[in-house]
Amino acid sequence: MSSTFKINPQIDLNISSIITPFAAKNIQGLSYIDKYLLAIDTSLGYLLKIDPETNNTQILNPENTEDFIGITDLAIEGNTLWVVKDNLVYFCQLDNLKLQTFLSLKYPINGIAVSESTLYLSCQKFGYILVYSHKLNQEITRFYLPGIGQEKMTIKGENLWICDDIEQSIYCLDRATGSVIFNVLTPFEHPQGLSFYPELGGGEEKLYIAYANEEPFIRDNPNVEPNFELDYRDRTFIHPLTYYYNAPEKYALSNGYLIEMSYVEELAPLAEFNLNKVEWRIALPSETQRQQIVSIEPIGVPFTEEVIDGQRVAVFKFEQLKSSDRYIFGWKALMRVYSIKYQLTPQDVENCPPLPPEFTKPYLTDNDNLAMDTYTIRRAAQEAIGTETNILRQIYKIRNYVYDRLSYGIKPRIDPPDVALERGVGSCGEYLGVLLALARLNGIACRTVGRYKCPKHPEIIGLPQEPEFNHVWMEFYIPGFGWLPMESNPDDIVETGPYPSRFFMGLAWYHTEIGKGISFTTVTSQNVLLTKETVPISDLAINHVRYRVLGELSPLSN
Template sequence: MIPDSSISVVPQFSEKTPVLKLGKTRTIRPIAAAALRGITFHENRLWAIDTINGYLLQVDPLNDNTTVLNSSRWRDFVGVTGLAIEGDTLWFTRDDSVFFCPLSGETDPKRFVSLAYPANGIAVWKSTIYVTCEKAGYILVFSRETGQEITRFYAPGIGVENLTVRDEELWVCDSAEQTVYCLDRATGDVLFSVLTPFENPTGLAFGSDSEGEDATLYVAYADREPYIRDNPNADLELQYRDRTFIHPLYYHFNSRDRYALSNGYLVEMSYVEELSPLDPIDLKNLEWRMALPAETQRQKVRKIEPIGLPFREEIQDGQRIAVFQFDELNANERYVFGWKALLEVWSIKYQFVPKDGENLPPLPENFRDRYLVDNDNLAMETETIRKAAKEAIGTETNILRQMYSIRNYVYDRLSYGIKPHIDPPDVALNRGIGSCGEYLGVLLALARLNNIACRTVGRYKCPPHPLKRNLPLEPDFNHVWMEFYLPGFGWLPMESNPDDTNEGGPYPTRFFMGLAWYHAEMGKGVPFERLLSQGLPLTKEQASIGELAINHVRFTILEELQPE
């Protein structure tokens, strides 16, 4: 517990310290901080708590100048996870309790309330205290005057949450969900949610301009990152170090179309094939067809240009295809050919709830022959998959709950593992280990057997390092995910395996009806790459793309974008 000696938290800044101005947003990196867990703005200055070092910090948002405000009492703040300021009172959470003390430090902190489980985050609005508690699964609401619990709201996510208040809104970040939620402060209902550009958000606060108007929402992040250490007394070593920073969260909620966009990036992506056949070949009148990036609500194509060789563009089922023409191709020739695209990519989260899955119109008639059948080696006729399809949904009839149940069923039975080839869904399910493609195959099979139209989408993910600008980044693997169809609205995305993070659950829902900014969407409903020789599809006996060429995929993050 906190000793009875005084704790000084007197602000040690100059009156000339610049304030955060609207539009002057930047990544803030407090000096000497190891893990920020709570942040707040007070009188146009940023306050933050470093839970590892116990530092109560005052940070200049314009230049990262950092002051430790509790220089003699830092031990008492080790383990503090939430921070709030209301008037001249500092509030914080540590262990299972909520404490408060004057900013002047003239008296000892007092315990406001103790919980049955650890208290995580805190926000204060006049006479109301909001406290998050992961173990309880609630946001607890207390009266400041009596210390009594007034009500409680369901926590919107499954991880450790922190929060802040703005007018009639309660804003919550969840470390496991990689998500910020906007809640109605009176009811706790989720108004909308957005994905954060980085993993493990640990605190959030709204900055203000010099006139006191609400400005940018800032989110703190804390994790450990791997790095290669050059040990002068040994070989290179893989080590881990603390990484913590504060970054603006840009967002736009489109209430009409039921989705929210957040931090976008201008990315240059190139996909190139290097012709290098493994065996002798002689192909006549060859068409090498590559899907081009798609136009979606979260991805905009600014420009596409050829690399190495020219191509003609065709439209197939509404999707753009680059067609490279070779009159003759043999093993003695070498080419580099492909495309380069300039893309705007955003994180997107669709805002549908279970009631939106009731009383839906029928599927479009042409969907049944395309998205409800086994057209991709899905083993839908096997006893294993048919039994799993029934078990996955039980008696559920709501399409959104069905899809959610199918996802959780697959996550309960598969663990992620890389394999050199993709096995059918029945084999993967019996084995209990699958790659992203095998997760996807099981999901597609179970959904289609339950009359949920769905399709494979993908194809690559940009390495998720948005602070590494103007550097070529190469993904280690390709990646696929899925879209399922909600009649009356359209296609909704769902990741194949990245949300399978906890053995046995609970599983986050960040990528259930959502995609992060680093997903690059290629042509949908069409093959990503296909070969035609003399007008006929090339068979595996003739040659496969993997035997003919080596692909080169490169991303370069150019700048961060703000949604209009």
């Protein structure tokens, strides 16, 4: 698989293109009128007219805001405004904004889109997009919802565009058949509305996405001691989505960022030691379809490079290391990163070729304490796939099987997969161990990928951000296509399912791919590998991980 999209090698950056309407609390739904965006604040009942160039905000319904409280989406056709609230569809004229009931359904309606005499209504509880004739006031047809969350809609040409708040995704559908053409991840969580907006000068239309959720913050409260306390506040804003869809290679990219990542080891041993001819290896970021390396430079101590199983590794060499020595050493990488979503379907892999023989030893065997010979894991491997023979459906069923049986929790150490599965609670590493074991026992080649995620704040430009934990996920191999990503635990967010598929064959911009299938850090002394039983690396040094988001990358070119 090759990267074929075009990007300016000079790195054309936007500092930030976030629109923050004044006084807005919870934007639900988005539309376009004249040179403005139209949005509903469902909590306040404001119908907002927003200038995306200046953030200038106007309330269009100052005398009847209560009528608009609870509205979840809107659409404009001519001079008519259509909105949905609970299980009702309303309409009104833009020059008087007096809502009139059009129809009532059995279940709550989440989203609406309008094209001439046709209404598209999304209903999460019902599981369908209902297509209605405005003139006949009756249902014409219905489509399955592409995701599992509440979905808002807009129309562009012959396509129906949908955002899903749980899936963190935008879907492009053929509005005649309801079939998904492609989907992409959004850079922020909880998308709540979308609309196309014509560019000034007749350029390509921008796709704006509205977001709404709560965020934690440290509140300064002078009436308590200590005066700082944790609190939550509403956060809502609008941001343009950029995307690139490569149909032949079956993947789609969305919003990119230029980020700087630094990884540093601080030599600070916990016990006495004396090591000679030390080589300290630290994996370097990988070059992938969604992650492009601009530059890598050493921090503290120079390094040489090696390539291990196709992965770049920095090698720091010390003639002698003593417990009294103090060093900092590591690397700093400048990277272009994008979100990626692969568009492979089960039908695409029905007749895939056999797995290459050289994949058997590294990717199908128990080479990482996976407990693949235990009764617990072998039985789980059989139960997980049942009678399924399609490789893509198999790995999807394995993921759901693990999600049904594990809940997320962090512990001081990582236990083997059989212990984690019997306990029912696991960290990302333990989720990963179970997934690897079940997949390999079913003949699906897979490997560990990680190692860190940038904090999810791309709007914080230029300031250092430090992740609290490291993180691992996996890649599985489809013969004839290649490696595909699958998250370990972040999609396990709904008790007993259904589970979102945002990170099944997808990664967000904040995932940093480092050292695919190899150890992230190893230390040898006189060519002897240090292990947990000899001298644990964690007893030798403290690691420091730092990110800086430097700006948004210019839109991708098809």
